[in-house]
Amino acid sequence: MGVSDLAVADPFAQATVAVQDVSVRYRVPSTDAAERKRRVNPVVRAARTVLGNDPKVTVRALSGISFVAKSGEQIGLVGQNGSGKSTLLRIIAGLENPAKGRVLAESTPVLIGVNAALVPDLSGEENIRLGCLAMGLTPAQAEAAVPEVKELAGLGKSIYLPMKTYSSGMGARLRFAIATASNPHILLIDEALATGDAAFKERSEARMQGLRKSAGTVFLVSHAAQTIEESCTRAIWLNHGRLVLDGPAEDVALRYRKWAWAMAKDKPDEARTIIETAFAEREQTRVQVEEPRSSRLYTARHVRPPMTSRRRNQGDKT
């Protein structure tokens, strides 16, 4: 893979995604006995017992995440299970809104999730059409995209069978193929490729590289640090919803690997040292959003519209 030449920062790269101080919280029921014993209003406790509801706890899925992604970058997200990688992707895709902060993007990002089943009763072929229409393609465009998607998915005759009969790997292949049909500029991949076989991996990587070449940005979630190292130019390490490190893929993946190894070998002190060093060395990013300056502040007299119509325009604006 030609990663080395991609790793050189392109000075003309433009920002495609800006994540500004994003925090996400969930209120979810918990069966934790400690939560139950917590001192609460006796009326609330009685109501809970009668209604059979579990006490709700706040989960901080993400806190204070900021970064800017540029065109031509393929960004890997690493971190242990439950560290907020998938939540971050959903937020970037705009499928969910953060409790705080905001995300700006150049075009609509397309997310390929693990559990996004389309319509299970329909055949793969019909799902391709439906998925394309859902992404906003016209019927003619969708019809034209079908053969290409079929070929990329490479499911053979299975494409005519109902999607509920597919294995998880087959479903993931189809979803990937559908999602790339609209040639998205910003593609978010949530471990969708982990279940694919070797042949599909090759094809999907070629497709992703093609998207990136056309000045797009790809986000990729993976537990395997190796995948990130091989195919990404930049990596972001998340831990318990916080950004630990954001930098070149090799460096981040290597540190993450060391940390994961220390965790696996039950050496929490070592793991903590690694994570704290990373925190300390991290360059914090602050994202500032500027409203574009109105070009109408002053207009030279010779290009000014006549007085009457200008007034009408101003009336429209307010």
Added chain:
Amino acid sequence: MTYEADVQQGAGTRPADLYAELFGKQASTLEVVSTGRLSQVGARPPVRTYLSQLWKRRHFLWAEARAKVTSGTRETLLGQAWLVLKPMLDGVAYYLIFGKVLGADMGIPNFLGYLVIGVFLFQFTTQCVTGGAKAIPSGRNLIRAFTFPRASLPISVVLRGVLNLVPTLAAMFVLLLVLPEQEHWTAAAALFPAVLGLQVVFVTGLSLLLARAAAAVPDLNQLIGVAMRFWLYGSAVFFSIDRFSNFPWIVGVMEANPMYMVLNAARDTLLYGVVPAMSTWIGLGAWSLGTLLIGFLVFWRAEESYGRV
């Protein structure tokens, strides 16, 4: 458009986390982006943009509704034939029970026609209301996979209802022609599509309204079944409104009920060959357009919240 500048971590900047305070000399990069080129994702667009987005997804709406209608009968032996058979059998059941066994016409001329129109059209409303209330949870897979105006989901429920209504209406007309009672077919029957159109507009608004309400409070789904039963009896589906002539307030409430207006107008045009009164048209039009407007605005206002688990 973007430039980077190192800024000092001064006292004025808010530390992003505890570690930032511990390692105070941490470098910080300032990235400036402009809203000229980037726009906020997942933000609720203004009404006009939202409407044009919806219009662009019309093909998706149509394809989704059609796929769902046929997938309901896909596992059966007779397949799509059930779409026509089911309402026919329903009609025959009403004919046998009310026409032959009970012999109850309650003094209504052409009672079976009266009953068939009431039951079939009310069934359409029930389908759209219960489906609309479940539109967000049952469309969660699509919501979490694609970005599209979420109002597509409750609207698609109504489209599905309309597609289901087509064979039902065919069965209804067959029954009206076959049943051994006299209808007065006049030019007034040509007004039936207008009545139906107003009903579709009305249930679309209701579906949007309930989709948001039930997404916020899922308990509503339990109540809708009960509410629909009250509504069924309040719309004079099985009996005539004359029954309550001693209780003027009940008559007043029923006459203000949009579903009663729909059924009454439909029966006027199809059974009795009468053009519905002007007051019915005005009342029904106000209900339909008002419900659609309120339902749409209410649904649109919470557009950003539907992706939440």
